[in-house]
Amino acid sequence: MQGLLSPLAFHTNLFSARAKPCGDGLVFRLHYRVTFALLMACCLLVTATQYIGAPISCLSDDSLPQNVINTYCYIASTFTLPSSTALRHGWKAAQRRRVVPGSGPEERRYHNYYMWVPYMLFLQSVSFYLPHWIWKVAQTDKVRGILQGLNYVVVDDEQRRMKEALMVNYLVFHWGSHTAWAFKYVLCETLNLLNTVLQLVVTDSFLGGQFLGYGPRVVQYLRHGAEEDDDPMNQVFPRLTKCTFYRFGAGGSLERFDALCVLSINVVNDKIYLTVWFWYIVLIALGR
Template identity: 45%
Template sequence: MFNLLAGPLGRVVKLHSIVIDNQLFRLHYNATTLLLVFFSILVTSTQYFGDPISCVQHDSIPNNVLKTFCWLHGTFNLPEAYNKTVGPKGVPYSGIDKFTPGERKTYFLYYQWVCFVLFLQAMAFYAPHWIWKLYEGGLVKKLVQDLDCPVKDRNEVCGKAAVVAKYISTHLGLHACYFYAYVFTETLNFVNVVAQILLTDRFLGNMFTTYGTDVLKHSEMNPEVRNDPMSRIFPRLTKCTFHMFGTSGDVQKYDALCILAQNIINEKIYIFLWFWWVVLALGTGIAVGYRLATIMMPRLRHILLKNRARITDRRTVDSVMRRLRAADWFLVYQLSKNMHPVHFRIFLQELSQEFSTTDGSRLLTKENESNTTSV
């Protein structure tokens, strides 16, 4: 399994030298995707190559038949039995009791689909990155060239920085689609993680949204009276009803007790995912708010770029920021994360000079047009 993570899966989530997003974005498609695929493989290995369910054998029913039937058709427990005392005068296990007609049953069928659902969720977390990477088209990589390398000839750096500055200057105002595609995928990350929490809640019988808090409350309760919330969602012992013909031709009913060893793994996986997704959702929500702030607050954009260009003269940064709108600023900020700080300083100097030249040319053109009109 380690070789699998270090091999094919490691190549899928490898860190790239060119950064086109932020750390929180990478937590979605790198860390979360890897975790979900790993959990899916873990569940698959124990579910299809192990013994995920074991049922009490009846003499008249072959054990493999009973076990297969209960696995395929699901098992159940009795919610009212959770509040009864486990012991000689109570119930044999939490949620297990003698069934009386009309009593409510809770059926469990999800465990057959856990490995598939986890894999599909992994693809869902990778999808926003795939969309952004497809739309980005390697633009940052093409503009950075090899200016991320610290050891470069200064004349070569100045030449390449001038080319990039020329591109930014001649394409001012044309990067709106590029910028808002990133905003869309960043928002999609937030929508996706919230959707996965809600879908998992539905998948686990509407008990997942409070799963983490219930487990924390359970750990603080008296061990003699507390009722493990994990056993409600992921019971280890359940019941299964099997009907078959008897020797006289009448239908006979058998109640079997089944041990779901698979749920020992499932409960650990989903308690980890609950905390991981909650933290990820909160962080991504803050990131979306931060992105909206950069759109609406030019001053914030100015501060952020100045922080990235600490070794650059303040007047150079100011002259550049006077011409950059939100979309153009985003592209320049992307370059700042990939260029070496020294090379980025040269780039900003070239960009400032390019803007000054462009402004001077426009001013000269207006003066010539004014003189022509006067004549």
């Protein structure tokens, strides 16, 4: 666990010249250091928001205890009505679209991801560290010894020139003898790229197929200043949702209670996943 959390240490520097021997490139380090730290920080942020604040707050019949309806709706998931904008954006939007809640068949879109966001972010952060772990196992002590000589700042120029000469001589006399090492490195770099694409697809499935085009939709919305009911952040991460609670009444009949829920946690989630979307695209572009 200590090795897994090492990228979060304050003394770790992406561009440090005094680090341990490093046998990987800048793009490689962006995966297991920056991306790992980014996703882990997002995981901690969402976790803190859930436990410090109130991730969900529901309004329903006075006969239902507030904590009961909040807990039930948070666990059982909530839903929105894509055909009705009144639940999400008010009566004005509903009038503009001539849509009235309760009229016509209900097309429900359930949102049950928010409880699993911290776990998802944690697992994804670990996935970005795995190629680096594989690469560390694949490296030999000989390779680490080669890199050791030039990885530290040498004040004496003469000593540095001697180390460089030794490095050149080694590479000349052992040219072609590290093909397996190079193959392992290329394989790990390929794993980084494939993992990024995989996490993009997995996140899209996790969010109900609304993540792949999330970034461009948000940018287009912000550029053109569209109506509030067209905000993609509100569509993927709604703040106002609905929940249905059932219980048995005094006569044994099943009673239905509708609750209107405010998902304050989605104010954090929409910003996190917008950042993650753009960062994944950057990683894919650099890894091609």
